Amino acid sequence: MNDTRERILDVALDVLGQHPDAGMGEIASAAGVVRRTVYGHFPSRTELVRTLAQRAVSEVAAVLTEANASDEGADAVWADFIARLWPLVHRHRVLVVLRRGEYGEEIHALLAPVDRTLASIVERGQGDGVFGRHLPADILSQVAWAAVFTIADTDLAAGTAGARAATITSLLILGVPEARAKALADGPGT
Amino acid sequence: MNDTRERILDVALDVLGQHPDAGMGEIASAAGVVRRTVYGHFPSRTELVRTLAQRAVSEVAAVLTEANASDEGADAVWADFIARLWPLVHRHRVLVVLRRGEYGEEIHALLAPVDRTLASIVERGQGDGVFGRHLPADILSQVAWAAVFTIADTDLAAGTAGARAATITSLLILGVPEARAKALADGPGT
DNA sequence: GCTCAGTTGCACACCGGTGTGCAACGTACG
DNA sequence: CGTACGTTGCACACCGGTGTGCAACTGAGC
Numbered sequence: 001m002n003d004t005r006e007r008i009l010d011v012a013l014d015v016l017g018q019h020p021d022a023g024m025g026e027i028a029s030a031a032g033v034v035r036r037t038v039y040g041h042f043p044s045r046t047e048l049v050r051t052l053a054q055r056a057v058s059e060v061a062a063v064l065t066e067a068n069a070s071d072e073g074a075d076a077v078w079a080d081f082i083a084r085l086w087p088l089v090h091r092h093r094v095l096v097v098l099r100r101g102e103y104g105e106e107i108h109a110l111l112a113p114v115d116r117t118l119a120s121i122v123e124r125g126q127g128d129g130v131f132g133r134h135l136p137a138d139i140l141s142q143v144a145w146a147a148v149f150t151i152a153d154t155d156l157a158a159g160t161a162g163a164r165a166a167t168i169t170s171l172l173i174l175g176v177p178e179a180r181a182k183a184l185a186d187g188p189g190t
Numbered sequence: 191m192n193d194t195r196e197r198i199l200d201v202a203l204d205v206l207g208q209h210p211d212a213g214m215g216e217i218a219s220a221a222g223v224v225r226r227t228v229y230g231h232f233p234s235r236t237e238l239v240r241t242l243a244q245r246a247v248s249e250v251a252a253v254l255t256e257a258n259a260s261d262e263g264a265d266a267v268w269a270d271f272i273a274r275l276w277p278l279v280h281r282h283r284v285l286v287v288l289r290r291g292e293y294g295e296e297i298h299a300l301l302a303p304v305d306r307t308l309a310s311i312v313e314r315g316q317g318d319g320v321f322g323r324h325l326p327a328d329i330l331s332q333v334a335w336a337a338v339f340t341i342a343d344t345d346l347a348a349g350t351a352g353a354r355a356a357t358i359t360s361l362l363i364l365g366v367p368e369a370r371a372k373a374l375a376d377g378p379g380t
Numbered sequence: 381g382c383t384c385a386g387t388t389g390c391a392c393a394c395c396g397g398t399g400t401g402c403a404a405c406g407t408a409c410g
Numbered sequence: 411c412g413t414a415c416g417t418t419g420c421a422c423a424c425c426g427g428t429g430t431g432c433a434a435c436t437g438a439g440c
Binding site: 019020021097100132134139143150151154155156165168169172175 | 209211322325329340341345359363368
């Protein structure tokens with residue numbers, strides 16, 4: 001089957017997210033296939049990880065674009081983004097995990113456009129007074145972003161509770177008052 | 191010299207913090223010593239990492255105990271803790287980094303008392319109404335704690351700006367209003 | 381029934397890191 | 411001066427993961 005390749009990529013995303021040092025053997029058996037078969041689809045482990053990372057980044061970039069298309073305030077855009085992102089947050093866990101170690105440089109480069117968009121949203125929010133100025137926009141966006149993954153690693157990961165928690169927490173980091181953060185997390189409208 | 195052992199531990203802390211997969215050779219040369227010498231002080235890489243982790247954890251535990259000894263409010267205790275922790279935050283980077291991968295279990299166990307104390311502080315704060323209830327105390331403390339290290343990884347790491355940013359951000363996560371957070375970050379008094 | 385693509389199950393060479401053994405060296409301390 | 415300890419610079423065996431080669435098998439489509 002040609003969807004073997006797809007299955008390998010999907011499984012590798014999970015496996016590497018949990019255990020970034022997993023070898024080709026581990027990935028292969030998780031995909032219900034033999035190590036040799038993986039090499040039939042990807043010339044090297046590096047190449048597998050590369051395509052994996054590209055796929056994950058393009059998915060998050062798409063979600064971000066959708067959320068950013070709205071003409072809502074920066075806080076609503078952020079909340080919308082986190083809500084959309086949540087169902088596939090495990091697909092990015094691998095990016096966060098892989099960002100340290102061998103592939104760090106490469107993934108950082110792939111993520112650069114996303115980082116920039118995030119920073120611009122935060123910057124706009126700061127300009128409008130809905131976000132705080134306790135940190136420069138680029139760093140602030142990174143910290144808020146990272147918190148989402150921290151929460152994804154907790155017990156809350158499953159269910160909608162996680163999405164709500166991630167949204168509220170990241171908004172708090174951005175300097176949004178608690179009441180407003182909760183309102184944004186609950187109702188998609190203003 | 192017998193302080194060779196100390197130097198190895200110190201250097202390993204930095205090296206592994208930056209690059210958790212560093213080998214004995216890398217650590218050795220960073221310590222200005224030959225690989226064989228490291229094995230003269232530590233029977234195995236595992237043992238090196240173990241003593242390293244114990245040392246780092248006991249340092250942070252000491253700082254936490256100091257901060258927690260005060261009878262201030264939970265928010266002031268937290269701010270005090272982060273301020274004290276900041277100068278040696280790089281010594282824990284290694285713990286955070288190592289928490290994923292091979293030594294995860296072990297480090298998690300070492301950190302358990304710290305985690306518990308942190309959670310109890312947050313719980314007290316929630317009871318007093320100074321911290322929010324958007325997350326259960328144990329998870330909330332972990333997220334706030336993790337944010338400190340996220341900030342430590344940014345450009346702000348050096349200087350007092352980082353300490354201030356880390357304190358404010360973690361307090362925001364805990365649900366402290368921005369004005370109060372800034373006040374706590376600036377003045378040690380109420 | 382034949383073909384062909386994908387898969388399997390070995391075999392192998394290679395590499396890098398680990399941990400050990402041992403002889404030689406230097407030097408601080410008696 | 412001599413000795414004793416820490417360090418050095420090899421040597422080596424071992425292990426686990428990578429990537430390749432090749433023959434055999436399977437199964438779906440012609």
